[in-house]
Amino acid sequence: MQSQVRVVIVGGGIVGTSILYWLAKLGWTDTLLLERRNLTSGSTWHAAGNTTYFGPYAQMTRLFAGSIRTYLQAERDSGESIGFHQTGSLRVATTKREREQFHEFEAGYQSLGIPYHVVDNDVISALHPCINTDGLFGAAHTPTDGHVDPSSTTHALAKAARNLGASVEVQCPVHQLSKDGDQWLVQTENGTIRAQHVVMAASFWTRELLQPLGLNIPLYATQHHEVITESVPQIAALDHEVPAYRDSYVSCSMRQEQDGFLVGVYETEPVFWSLDGIPKDFKEELFAPETDRLMPHLEKLMVRVPAFAEAGIKVINNGPMCWTPDGLPMLGPINTQHPGLWLASGFNVGIGTGGGSAEFLAHWMVNGSPLFDLPIVHANRFGNNVTTEQAVESINACYRMGYKLPESIRVG
Numbered sequence: 001m002q003s004q005v006r007v008v009i010v011g012g013g014i015v016g017t018s019i020l021y022w023l024a025k026l027g028w029t030d031t032l033l034l035e036r037r038n039l040t041s042g043s044t045w046h047a048a049g050n051t052t053y054f055g056p057y058a059q060m061t062r063l064f065a066g067s068i069r070t071y072l073q074a075e076r077d078s079g080e081s082i083g084f085h086q087t088g089s090l091r092v093a094t095t096k097r098e099r100e101q102f103h104e105f106e107a108g109y110q111s112l113g114i115p116y117h118v119v120d121n122d123v124i125s126a127l128h129p130c131i132n133t134d135g136l137f138g139a140a141h142t143p144t145d146g147h148v149d150p151s152s153t154t155h156a157l158a159k160a161a162r163n164l165g166a167s168v169e170v171q172c173p174v175h176q177l178s179k180d181g182d183q184w185l186v187q188t189e190n191g192t193i194r195a196q197h198v199v200m201a202a203s204f205w206t207r208e209l210l211q212p213l214g215l216n217i218p219l220y221a222t223q224h225h226e227v228i229t230e231s232v233p234q235i236a237a238l239d240h241e242v243p244a245y246r247d248s249y250v251s252c253s254m255r256q257e258q259d260g261f262l263v264g265v266y267e268t269e270p271v272f273w274s275l276d277g278i279p280k281d282f283k284e285e286l287f288a289p290e291t292d293r294l295m296p297h298l299e300k301l302m303v304r305v306p307a308f309a310e311a312g313i314k315v316i317n318n319g320p321m322c323w324t325p326d327g328l329p330m331l332g333p334i335n336t337q338h339p340g341l342w343l344a345s346g347f348n349v350g351i352g353t354g355g356g357s358a359e360f361l362a363h364w365m366v367n368g369s370p371l372f373d374l375p376i377v378h379a380n381r382f383g384n385n386v387t388t389e390q391a392v393e394s395i396n397a398c399y400r401m402g403y404k405l406p407e408s409i410r411v412g
């Protein structure tokens with residue numbers, strides 16, 4: 001392992017490997033990614049892989065679009081499949097107001113060159129015959145997004161970065177960060193590394209790794225479920241893969257997984273995990289499913305998608321998901337007192353936004369400014385004094401929003 005590099009990246013999930021890849025694409029290959037266990041050992045291995053283009057903030061949409069573009073580019077560069085399924089997505093309108101809001105997004109998508117249409121119920125039925133459209137007001141349709149395989153994508157990014165000269169060290173936990181003049185000292189299980197820049201892509205672990213520096217980064221983990229069904233005859237009989245479906249009333253997302261469904265649920269009352277610090281012996285295990293909390297949502301889903309009611313449940317995964325108080329990631333320098341320390345943590349849709357966020361951050365590091373400004377994700381926006389109670393209250397409100405849109409849409 002090198003003892004001196006230009007950049008150390010801490011964390012080998014989709015975000016850390018995307019940053020390693022983008023830095024290498026921009027010419028910075030004197031870089032070393034350090035991973036505590038194996039690539040994807042955090043939240044990435046159990047993610048559903050959804051990479052939609054739909055989001056309430058136009059500028060965030062650039063991060064979503066940049067992600068699919070990044071992953072496909074890494075696939076070409078590495079020769080490794082990322083398992084992209086271009087199914088498109090339907091965000092159904094459950095009220096007239098929601099449909100109006102969908103129309104308000106049209107100009108934003110047009111300016112970004114992303115196909116986006118507000119469609120009627122007959123189009124929903126043609127694309128996704130399993131959806132009961134009674135009471136719906138159409139949907140927002142983004143035909144060119146879909147889902148990737150998060151694990152294959154992470155490995156493709158790492159391989160493509162390595163091919164360009166970047167390095168990866170797994171089974172190498174970082175224990176501590178300190179300063180020696182203008183250099184960072186990164187103390188690891190396998191020795192100390194000097195670096196000009198350190199990028200923290202360690203998700204909720206970033207909080208405790210930066211605490212000894214006097215930094216109070218409001219990153220916490222909720223428990224998040226996904227439900228995977230057995231084969232569904234109605235799906236198996238189709239000659240096309242159905243689009244992903246998202247519904248603010250049911251507070252669920254659903255996509256096709258083989259011939260069945262994969263469902264993600266945003267419950268009304270999220271449950272947090274290890275608010276006082278991540279257990280030292282945590283590896284990459286899942287939590288026991290808590291189906292009682294899911295049932296009110298799954299019952300609504302059975303009405304909206306009757307075929308789901310008939311499907312056998314194959315597996316329920318319940319894994320940790322990182323949150324910031326406003327639900328958006330933290331990207332960029334933390335503050336002027338810690339030059340060379342960059343944050344890329346706090347992703348709850350890290351597959352959807354990781355690749356584009358890495359492009360955004362890598363340009364910032366290499367060129368001194370990001371590709372475009374996006375203050376809503378700046379790492380310093382919370383200051384240093386958010387208490388755990390305040391963060392939990394705020395995250396509760398975000399999680400509960402699920403797929404509801406904010407009333408006033410901020411564009412940019």
Ligand SMILES: Cc1cc2nc3c(=O)[nH]c(=O)nc-3n(C[C@H](O)[C@H](O)[C@H](O)COP(=O)(O)OP(=O)(O)OC[C@H]3O[C@@H](n4cnc5c(N)ncnc54)[C@H](O)[C@@H]3O)c2cc1C
Pocket residue numbers: 010011012013014015016034035036037038039040041042043044045046047048049050051172173174175201202203204205209223224225226264317318319320321322344345346347348349350351352353354
């Ligand atoms: C059930 C479920 C389904 C999901 N589905 C989706 C989805 O469909 N689409 C989507 O966009 N998102 C989804 N997510 C969220 C997604 O998993 C995360 O947003 C994403 O994986 C975060 O990536 P990351 O690289 O920031 O973090 P992680 O994948 O957690 O990576 C952080 C890495 O840092 C490493 N690390 C920690 N401490 C240290 C240390 N001291 N030294 C070295 N390394 C360290 C960890 O081992 C880990 O590998 C889902 C989450 C859950 C729980």
